[in-house]
Amino acid sequence: MSTIQNERILLVSRPKGVPTAENFTIDQQPLEEAAEGQLQIQTLYISVDPYMRGRMSEAKSYAASYALNEPVSGGSIGKVLQSNDSRYQEGDIVVGGWGWQRYAVVDADTCRKVDPELAPISTAVGVLGMPGLTAYFGTLRIGNPQPGETLVVSGAGGAVGMLVGQIGKIKGCRVVGISGSEEKNRYLLDELGFDAVINYKDEKPVREALEEACPDGVDIYFDNVGGEISDAVIDLLNTNARIPLCGQISLYNNEKPDIGPRIQPTLLKRTVLLKGFLVGDYAADAAEGLKEMGSWVKEGKLKYRENVVEGFENTPQAFIGLFSGENLGKQLVKVTD
Known part of the structure; x- marks a missing residue:
């Protein structure tokens, strides 16, 4: 048994509505040695993502619910301390799903090696990780953007949304982003080249703002949020429009099913x-x-932002902040250098 004491953040109760700090606790236990085919890892960065909220519920979904009194699993980046797999060496940087703990012992097959020379290692859970691939495949395979079309993306200031908009621009679309702050919208316009932005918290109704921003209607709607924002966009869809349905963050904390417009006729x-x-x-x-996302980043065609919270103990608060829109870009927790 290792002499290292491992701190872990456990889910101790299922949230009702927006998660709170009381849903989590920190425990300690001795770190195991790596067995054959395993790696012993020290965590450097933890990814917190909206989809985790669904797994904190017992409701049936595409992934199993988190077990109570166990560490919250999710994307993490770490350094190999001990390897019992010939593909990995001590000191290698890897990405995997061991989640909210300072250290972990995992099967080597569940990890992927990260090249620190390609880009900052934090991008392995961001633009060159799950959010980047989500934006890439949702936009290109489902959205099928064509030059001159109008693409609207909700949650545009988040890790996925800002990449969707930039991919749309690369493909020649007019891009309209919807977010909840002037800071985010200014970044989307000035730094990322979005054609128009909408702050859904403004006094002007989203539908009215959309009509002004999309005079020719909407050809692609990349939906990250659901709710009333999506209702407004759907009213403006053109014939043969496409909707990559990625997330519904506005509904994740609802305790009862949401009742909205019947969209099927449209x-x-x-x-x-x-x-x-x-x-x-x-x-x-x-x-x-x-490979293609990496090329776009290297060529400067694709920019990204990271919101980094320092300190392992602050992981639950970083996660909770997702639901009030505190993050601009990818939300990360830096555990150690």
């Missing part, structure tokens, strides 16, 4: 494609996506 009359997707659907093509 989708039918305008022959709209609405397709929900998971990034894992495209796992076989992940290397292709990472």
Whole structure:
């Protein structure tokens, strides 16, 4: 048994509505040695993502619910301390899903090596990780953007949304972003080249702002948020529009099903494609996506932002902040250098 004491953040109760600090606790236990085919890892960065909220519920979904009194699992980046697999050496940087703990012992097959020379290692859970691939495949495979079309993306200031908009620009679209702060919208306009932005917290109704920003209607709607914002966008869809359905963050903390407009008549009359997707659907093509995204980053065609919270103990608060829109770009927790 290792002499290292491992701190872990456990889910101790299922949130009702927005998660609170009381849903989590920190424990300690001795770190195991790496067995054959395993790696002993020290965590450097932890990724916190909206999808984790769904797994904190017992409701049936595409992934199993988190078990109570166990560490919250999710994307993490770490340094190999001990390897019992010939593919990895001590000191290698890896990305995997061991989640909210300072150290971990994991099967080597569940990790991927990160090249620190390619880009900052934090990008392995951001633009060159799950959020980047989500934006890439959702936009290109489902959205199928064509030059001159109008692409609207909600949650545009988040890790996925800002990449969706930039991919749309690369493909020649007019891009409109919806977010909840002037800071985010200014970044989308000035730094990322979005054509128009909408602050859904403004006094002007989102529908009215959309009509001004999308005079020719909407051809692609990349939906990250759901709710009333999506209702407003759907009213403006053009014939043969496409909707990559990625997330519904406005609804994740609802304790009862949301009641909204019946959208099926609109989708039918305008022959709209609405397709929900998971990034894992495209796992076989992940290397292709990472290669092209990496090229765009290297060429300066694709920019990204990271919101980094310092300190392992602050992981729950960083996660909770996602639901009030505190993050501009990818939300990360830096555990150690």
